[in-house]
Amino acid sequence: MNSRLEKLRTVLNTNNIDACIISGRPNTIYFSGFTGTTSFLLVGMDKAWLIVDFRYTIQAKKQVFEGITVIESKDTFYSAINDILKRNPVRNIGFEGRVLPYSEYIKLKERVSRVKEFVGLDNDIDRIRQIKDSDEAEILQEAALIGDKVFSHILDFIKPGMKETDISTELEYTMKKLGAKGPSFETIVASGHRSAMCHGTATDNVLKKGDALVLDFGVVYRNYCSDMTRTIFIGDPGEELKEIYNIVLKAQRAALDGIIPGMSGIEADKIARDIITEAGYGEAFGHSLGHGIGIEIHENPRLSAISMDVLEEGMVFSVEPGIYVDGLGGVRIEDMVMLMDGKLRNFTTSSKDLIII
Numbered sequence: 001m002n003s004r005l006e007k008l009r010t011v012l013n014t015n016n017i018d019a020c021i022i023s024g025r026p027n028t029i030y031f032s033g034f035t036g037t038t039s040f041l042l043v044g045m046d047k048a049w050l051i052v053d054f055r056y057t058i059q060a061k062k063q064v065f066e067g068i069t070v071i072e073s074k075d076t077f078y079s080a081i082n083d084i085l086k087r088n089p090v091r092n093i094g095f096e097g098r099v100l101p102y103s104e105y106i107k108l109k110e111r112v113s114r115v116k117e118f119v120g121l122d123n124d125i126d127r128i129r130q131i132k133d134s135d136e137a138e139i140l141q142e143a144a145l146i147g148d149k150v151f152s153h154i155l156d157f158i159k160p161g162m163k164e165t166d167i168s169t170e171l172e173y174t175m176k177k178l179g180a181k182g183p184s185f186e187t188i189v190a191s192g193h194r195s196a197m198c199h200g201t202a203t204d205n206v207l208k209k210g211d212a213l214v215l216d217f218g219v220v221y222r223n224y225c226s227d228m229t230r231t232i233f234i235g236d237p238g239e240e241l242k243e244i245y246n247i248v249l250k251a252q253r254a255a256l257d258g259i260i261p262g263m264s265g266i267e268a269d270k271i272a273r274d275i276i277t278e279a280g281y282g283e284a285f286g287h288s289l290g291h292g293i294g295i296e297i298h299e300n301p302r303l304s305a306i307s308m309d310v311l312e313e314g315m316v317f318s319v320e321p322g323i324y325v326d327g328l329g330g331v332r333i334e335d336m337v338m339l340m341d342g343k344l345r346n347f348t349t350s351s352k353d354l355i356i357i
């Protein structure tokens with residue numbers, strides 16, 4: 001686990017920075033193992049300290065990886081950092097510019113007066129987390145498997161006349177029963193015309209015959225997220241929605257077969273987008289093809305028409321094309337995959353046959 005801190009130190013070295021402060025929860029979990037909500041992880045070139053308050057001291061001591069010293073702050077986090085820096089002087093400190101609120105940055109500059117320069121480091125730090133190790137890959141696959149089990153349960157549960165919230169409640173209850181901590185984002189259950197809203201979270205809308213039903217949900221399991229989407233139909237949806245379903249499925253399968261290491265996010269996105277555009281629905285696929293998944297539900301790399309991210313072995317991301325027609329409905333199909341041995345390995349195993357309930 002110490003290899004994670006070593007990777008961080010390499011990034012600091014490359015940027016000519018002596019130490020860094022990690023305050024956001026995802027990077028704190030990744031680099032220290034601590035899962036509490038409030039802490040400062042100070043990483044120097046040969047030592048690291050996790051500063052917490054009284055509420056978290058016992059938990060932090062149990063959770064932190066080897067080589068990290070837990071410090072209980074008696075005053076403020078800033079005075080604790082100052083105390084450490086008295087004994088371990090540094091010229092400059094990197095921090096997560098994307099995460100630290102501006103007001104905290106101001107306090108940091110005022111109160112950690114021993115340090116002359118603070119440097120925002122985001123992409124360099126986040127890039128470390130994009131390549132998953134074998135432990136992470138195993139947890140992510142288990143998280144996806146819980147998603148598959150939840151989907152199979154919900155297929156038996158769904159009946160016409162139910163509300164979208166009946167389904168989201170059952171989805172979230174089932175994932176918890178199956179060992180997940182909870183949903184990885186607000187569960188999307190969008191039926192009928194609402195299914196044309198990409199992020200249509202559940203409402204009291206009632207399922208009726210002919211509706212498309214988009215189910216997009218994920219779990220948090222051992223600090224890692226899963227993400228999957230299936231679209232099913234309540235009774236016969238008519239020709240256009242069935243055709244749209246087949247186009248989205250064809251686009252998704254082409255991307256799953258065609259994405260290889262070394263490809264850019266743009267090239268990956270284009271595989272699916274070309275098929276949807278040729279079928280005449282280019283304008284109706286208004287979002288990107290996919291996003292990285294890990295401790296956060298949306299992380300890098302991005303698979304989109306503007307993403308220069310290069311896809312590499314060990315990355316885990318979603319492949320989720322969709323078509324949305326206002327007044328008719330929408331279809332999205334999403335799997336969670338990992339790039340390994342030169343191709344995509346699919347963690348999501350739920351059927352993609354057209355399902356009519």
Ligand SMILES: [Mn+2]
Pocket residue numbers: 227228318320334
């Ligand atoms: Mn997704």
